[in-house]
Amino acid sequence: MSFASLGLSEPLLKAVAEQNYDTPTPIQSQAIPAVLDGKDVMAAAQTGTGKTAGFVLPLLQKLAAGDRAKPNHIRTLILTPTRELAAQVEESVVIYGKHLSLSSAVVFGGVKINPQMMKLRKGVDVLVATPGRLLDLFGQNAVKFDDIEVLVLDEADRMLDMGFIHDIKKILGYLPKQRQNLMFSATFSADIRKLAKGLVHDPEEISVSPRNTTVETVDHWIHPVDKKQKAQLLIHLIEEGGWHQALIFSKTKHGANKLATQLEKAGIHAAAIHGNKSQGARTRALAGFKDGSVRILVATDIAARGLDIDPVSYTHLRAHE
Numbered sequence: 131m132s133f134a135s136l137g138l139s140e141p142l143l144k145a146v147a148e149q150n151y152d153t154p155t156p157i158q159s160q161a162i163p164a165v166l167d168g169k170d171v172m173a174a175a176q177t178g179t180g181k182t183a184g185f186v187l188p189l190l191q192k193l194a195a196g197d198r199a200k201p202n203h204i205r206t207l208i209l210t211p212t213r214e215l216a217a218q219v220e221e222s223v224v225i226y227g228k229h230l231s232l233s234s235a236v237v238f239g240g241v242k243i244n245p246q247m248m249k250l251r252k253g254v255d256v257l258v259a260t261p262g263r264l265l266d267l268f269g270q271n272a273v274k275f276d277d278i279e280v281l282v283l284d285e286a287d288r289m290l291d292m293g294f295i296h297d298i299k300k301i302l303g304y305l306p307k308q309r310q311n312l313m314f315s316a317t318f319s320a321d322i323r324k325l326a327k328g329l330v331h332d333p334e335e336i337s338v339s340p341r342n343t344t345v346e347t348v349d350h351w352i353h354p355v356d357k358k359q360k361a362q363l364l365i366h367l368i369e370e371g372g373w374h375q376a377l378i379f380s381k382t383k384h385g386a387n388k389l390a391t392q393l394e395k396a397g398i399h400a401a402a403i404h405g406n407k408s409q410g411a412r413t414r415a416l417a418g419f420k421d422g423s424v425r426i427l428v429a430t431d432i433a434a435r436g437l438d439i440d441p442v443s444y445t446h447l448r449a450h451e
């Protein structure tokens with residue numbers, strides 16, 4: 131199976147080749163033809179399956195064939211639960227759309243709204259957004275939904291977990307009825323199915339990973355330890371094990387800060403990432419982790435899913451409290 135056999139156009143095949151992708155992943159080989167065909171899609175796929183390219187590539191192909199967005203209008207809306215995921219998805223739009231003349235933008239909360247309004251003024255073909263900020267922009271007439279052709283809900287389960295259901299319902303109420311809908315979720319719980327019912331019509335159902343499983347490359351183990359000694363044990367594990375990089379989850383924001391400070395004191399370069407940090411600090415911490423300058427990233431669950439970070443040697447799930 132090749133990307134060309136899925137019906138993708140030259141500019142997209144070129145972008146895919148530049149990313150050194152040889153063969154489509156299973157979600158891509160199923161989703162790409164379905165999306166190109168104009169079908170609604172409901173896909174159970176986790177991060178790491180290549181789902182982003184699975185919807186972005188065919189979307190771009192369809193958008194390239196139509197008229198560009200009018201001022202303040204958007205043609206595709208991709209909703210994501212977190213700012214980080216929104217930024218990551220928009221990066222993919224830019225990468226895969228490199229040889230097409232489509233415009234894209236990303237909007238999320240925690241940063242100034244004015245530059246986002248300016249970007250929307252000309253109109254964008256693909257808008258990636260988190261729900262709250264999108265509603266703010268809509269309320270201020272900075273974005274109009276009448277021309278939306280495609281809606282993508284990425285990580286729908288996570289959006290529900292984060293309490294976005296009301297925002298999502300509000301947004302759905304503002305969208306034109308005639309549109310293509312794509313819904314991606316790691317799991318399909320009863321709540322997700324309920325949401326899907328009012329959203330996707332006669333969808334192509336795609337499932338590429340069994341429910342609630344962890345990728346095979348992950349080993350789990352538990353260290354029973356007294357709460358007071360958790361940080362010391364962790365420092366010992368990092369040093370003895372020569373861990374190159376690790377992503378550590380902390381239950382609380384305060385706990386994440388505290389642990390990052392303790393690691394720094396032990397001479398281990400660490401940064402904390404959570405909802406109380408400014409967007410600038412979050413972006414810097416993640417960029418530092420990705421380029422290797424930050425050895426340990428301590429995160430609350432904002433970073434727990436959906437982020438695609440290349441080889442992390444250890445993901446230390448929070449030790450029990």
Ligand code: AMP
Nearest residue numbers: 151153154155177178179180181182438
């Ligand atoms: P995603 O599940 O969309 O977050 O993608 C996970 C990772 O897989 C990203 O780093 C992509 O660049 C990469 N990827 C996507 N499609 C392919 C492919 N067909 N071959 C190799 N890598 C891919």
